[in-house]
Amino acid sequence: MSHFRFLDDSPGSTARRFIISGAIWFFVATVVGLVAATELVAPDLVGARGLLFPRIRPVHVNTNVFGFLSMLLVGCILYAVCRLSRAPLYSEKLGNLAMWIWNFATLAGLITIPMGFTQSHEYAEYVFPIDVAIVVALVMLTYLVFRTLARRTEHLLYVTSWYAVGAFVATLIVYFLGNVMWHAKTGALTGMNDAEWSWFYAHNIFGTWITPLALGLSYFWIPRESDNPLYSHALSLLGFWPYFAFYLQVGTHHLIEAPAQPWLKLIAEINSVGLLIPVYAFLTNQWLTLRGRWWKVPDSVVLKFIFAGTVMYFFTSTEGSLEALPSFQRIAHFTNVTVGHAHLGLLGFSGFIACGAGYGVLREMYGEIWSERLAHLQYWLMLIGIGGFTFVLTAVGLLQGSAWRNGETVYRVLPEIFPFYIERAALGCFIVTGAAIQVYNYVRTAQAHRQRSERALYAVDDTAIALRREAEVAGD
Amino acid sequence: MAMTPRSVGLGMAILATFATWTVLFLPGLTAPNTPSDIVRPLTPKERLGRVLYIKNGCIACHSQYVRPTDWDYSGLRVSQRGDYIYDRPHLLGSERTGPDLSQEGGQHTDDWQIAHFINPRYPRPASIMPRFSFLSPNEMDALVAYVQSLGGKMADQRMARQRHWHKLLVAAYHRGADYNASYLRSLVPPQWSTMPNPYPATQVAVAQGRFVYEQMCINCHGPLGDGNGPAAEWLDPKPFNFTLLKRHRWSGGLIYYQVMNGITGSAMPYFKEDLESAKIWDVANYVAVHFIGKNIDSGNDLNGIPVSRESAPPAEHEPYPGAKPHPVAPSPYPPPQPPLPPHPP
């Protein structure tokens, strides 16, 4: 890193910069989240209007989704796609440009939302110019992925690359339509129809963007780290197409109790339960890949993070399908159960996979992680944080839901949930500390060692492919 | 099927087209867009208030739709699709850190709303809503107008009543405390204003009443009950001063009635959603004992047994210390039957 170039063209620089940006945004977003959590306990903590809870909550959410998760996952997936196709990235310069655009978009959102520039739809708060920047960056990245794959010297297209292609293509469509980008000023339609569109978007920013990237990385790392062939090609297929087919249609399960079209709610409910098929197919495939190698999980920090991510995927998805059922939704909707589910999904599942994959990529690029011990410490801090979050938020949500159902007013329940809010803010400290460790560890890794040459990288790259071939030959 | 970049990309595009057609375009094309019976377009001022609602992220804590299972303030009417035909963007919300606002319009007077935005802990001491005191007077006006429009024509009806009574109450208030007290009493049905508090003002009851007062009333009526809580600055008429007007008629029923239903037209809100019956009687006892300095209970020592119409049976044992003796009327019911003889083995 001796001389800094804005549009670096050295191999791996796009992936590296995406990953380190993601780690930095993780820290920023969680600090913002911690302030927000504290304000729920001490509402008079800050007076500045830009720092009030309702203005920084969307900053926390968007910086996590677009800064932390998107950037870390994109960095790792670009790296994985290159390794799996045994070809360098089509253009590092283009990749770097996309990286800068993405960073500026996130930064712009961080500044504009507290100033009151928001389109008000959840996860789509960014105003039009930022939306444009993100779409431009997405187009560039999609192009990069396709061109890189076109140059692949490995004939087989591994599952990770399916997810990469699927995520980029579907997200381009979802982002453009979901943000109603042809209405630049409002980014909205009218009435309940607007709600149906915006929840289609909000759901799919996880369904077609964050989650598939994380799933792809799990497919990449679990066989490599455990040195076992991927369990089943059939399960990979079963986990892939039905996944997208179901996911794209579940948006209205956020509006089960709102006056959305009844048949649309029915579609959403059926597909939400159906989603369990690809989810469990994926999990079976991952966990059986680990058969006979479970002992490797605690030793490798990469595997540890990613395995924990898959476990939390199990919980969050099973819970999600329950939440989509009217009988459970009656108690859970509008409460912190949803907040718990969202954290388990975004931080517990995709966040853990992103952090682990980031360590994996940096370790391969630089030979070793600066401090494995710090990484393990970070794992435990984050695990305590997210485990506690899930427990506390679900408990307080069920408490709220049942109290309201029994006729207590929201105001009367506030003192009852107060202690939970304190616990939640305290648990947030664990996560912020974890995020700080991660930035430090990533940056030190990149500084302490020389990046390996592209040639050296090829030497380590082909385990997953080779193993999967083996599985195919074995007649799977 | 061979998984190649092209087949995956193409498959995804086909899936997305199919899905967006079913879940986006089809609903848009088939949606009934008829206005509901209560919806009306916003006025320009209310629209400005809506923009402030969006800018300030109120949606982070407030929803705007009512489900069939909801209670609370807005549990008056289940929301319909036609309620939203003018909304752009929609503001349905997904979290209820604060109450639903679908029917907020007219639940409170404008001065309550302003005091609440200046500092939510004035009218609602345990609130965790942030302060919006930085809004300029114009903006505050617009935000209040928007909030008071929520509920459409139902809100308009409530607002009309609030405005009507507000004028009368302000006039009464400014004619002096004495006049005001008599005026407020004239608004309470006589069967309530003559009813003593059926529950005795025991130590526990008063302590419970105090807890309720601290959570619900303290920043308006003040810690001393003199109506000088911090909210008073923003209110007209000012919160009632309980300490001055001892010679006026006070009764448990009077306070109960006013607390349960509020005083329409003033910032005094209704508490029938927040407080169960026993808590209202308790807070009435607390206010009477502590601030007014009167015991307004009926002297009924039947603590713990629901107060019902029949009078108490003759005491078979000494009343507990402090209980007031009260005349025992003959019971209208026949005396209880002697116990049945034990069943033969």
Ligand code: HEM
């Ligand atoms: C089978 C899989 C899943 C299903 C069926 C599902 C279902 C649901 C449902 C029904 C809700 C709405 C709850 C409510 O408002 O009452 C919800 C909310 C949410 N889900 Fe999932 N979920 C699944 C997996 C995931 C995953 C893997 C993630 C993260 C990557 C995730 C992230 C979220 C988020 C962030 C919200 C909160 C949305 C809001 O702001 O209200 N979900 N989910």
